[in-house]
Amino acid sequence: MVAALVAGLLTVPVAACQGRGESHPDGFTVGLLLPGRALPRWERFDKPLIEKRLAERCPRCRVEYADAGNDPTRQRQQMTSMITRGVRVLILDAADTRALRSSIEEAHDAGVPVVAYDRLAEGPVSGFVSFDGARVGRLQAEALLTAMGDKAHGGNVVMMNGDPASPNAAWFRKGALSVLTGKVRIGRSYDTPGWSTENAHVNMSAAIAALRPEHIDGVLAANDAMAAGVISAFKGAHARTLPPVTGQDADLDAVRRIVRGEQYMTVYKPFRAEADAVAAMAVSLGRGGDPRDLATTAVDSPTTRHIPSVLLTPRAVTAGTVRQTLVKDGVYTMDQICGPVPRGRPPCSANRPHT
Template sequence: MKRTRNIMVAVAMAATLSLAACGSDDGAGDGGSSEGKIGVILPDTKSSVRWESADRPALEAAFEDADVEYTIQNAEGDAEKMATIADGMIADGVTVLAIVNLDSDSGAAIQEKAAAQGVKTIDYDRLTLGGSADYYVSFDNTVVGELQGEGLAQCLGDTPANVIYLNGSPTDNNATLFSAGAHSKLDPIAAYTQVGEQAVPDWDNEQAVTIFEQLYTQAGGDVQGVYAANDGLAGSVISILEKNGQAGQVPVTGQDATVEGLQNILAGTQCMTVYKSAKLEAGALADTAIALVKGEDAETTGTTEDATGDRDVPSVLLTPESITKDNVKSVVDDGGVKAEDVCTGDFAALCEAAGIS
């Protein structure tokens, strides 16, 4: 996998194309002119709040700034529903289709059908293994895992520690990359001992509570650190640590820089998270999709290996940022979350101490 680790991608691109946009009840652009239409299918609302709270508004802003016709829908964690949405978008005339797959098999089937209809496809955030996407737009997900591993190591220090790994969905290639990146940083540290590891189906936070409690019990409660693949899973872990009087004593990682994750960091119950700017990622997707609508090649930063499909996918890979208590403010300043959402109730004083207002 080739990567460029420092990249700035413009969020807006002017367009002078000539077809009036039409509306939709689920996120269609109602202005602008275009020779084509862009469809985006988000995966769910359960695995992470980011898809609706961050990605959707960022994508809408990017497409509207670029003056292109678009529609954005959410599959709500249902692969069959995603396939139905894709069929509808293709029938409705989208010329570019971007998906966040729920699993590679169903994602590949959607892309195959789209290609047969002459529709260009983009993998957004998650690579579809064995798929046929023309482009892949995401953050460098191995680096995300590396930041998580480094963050946990910084919180644990050099003292001996038993570590549990709570990975994301086994059907999500990103989860595999996150875990691999974290292991690459933590495994070489002789002071750390892995005492449990398990993936959480569909990134389900409720299942994560049960899974982590079982791992914690199997380890006899002798746990000093937890790798949790995102903020939702981290919240599940913290709930069990609280139940056992260890919240704030056991460092826990996260990802997505959600309101809950940032609040947990400010409260000291979560060690760190990883910020992936939705504005930046949405801008990269918009630029890529708009280039395809115009019949042009998109600008990329390299390629990503799809070993299942035996091909290298042209890619735009962005650089994620590690967030700890010291720089929570940077997420607010960047517009990733609103201060008023984070700084509620007891968190107001913690925000003030962190320079957030």
């Protein structure tokens, strides 16, 4: 009886530690929450790359994935569900960085660290992995001025900014204005809820009606989805020529527009590096590590100071640099970019200048 009692007591500490996969320190569940399919990159690049990097760094770990469909309420429910089911750490790209604050506080209270991915959410996040947003805006503005040529001094620019609910939108805009201010006139500036093509089309149509297409010398569109709406608005207005238009995310459709001469540039953010950095931080936190050991800098959110962060370097891509960036890195092949060439048309070239 004494032996049985002792054996029973010895099991108590082990059982008490099994809440979040603690009985297997090298194997635990990582929750991955992405905002939705509005941007092609989430499903095409981020999700598979993060899952791959997590598997490489923690072969016994399991990934639980949820797509919010751009609905913050749905994402809050997904986070609560994951916390209840015992995930050890969360990787979160918030559909709304303010609306998810209470859920991040809930995770913190439950002892589940949250790594903010790509955009910085409010609340007690443990780490942040993204690209330097100010650098993104500067790359867009510098490329736009180059494409505008003589009109880079005193020309008229329309700014198609991102979703006002995202801190990244303000980050990009600030970087762009640091280059454009004092050089060009900002004829119109719009926020674009949802970063959507449709909203960008509506806003650009309004700018064209107010300014006339021939008086718009360039458009700084914050991402590729909005660039598509901008270009479609000019075509819908039967503009004789397209002004240079910027973008971001290196979406395949955008790269195709670039080699056709419709869109001037995009910003390529090497997704593999971002996925590797967030996987490293998540696995470290899941094993009880300190995110400061992996961080290269620290940033502040409206609620939290000195968040350990990794801010990576984005790259500008134009028609002349598609091969040495996107193709060289294996993001796309030339066949994917060019597709079948209709009879009578010249072959697709990723080195053709913008026209």
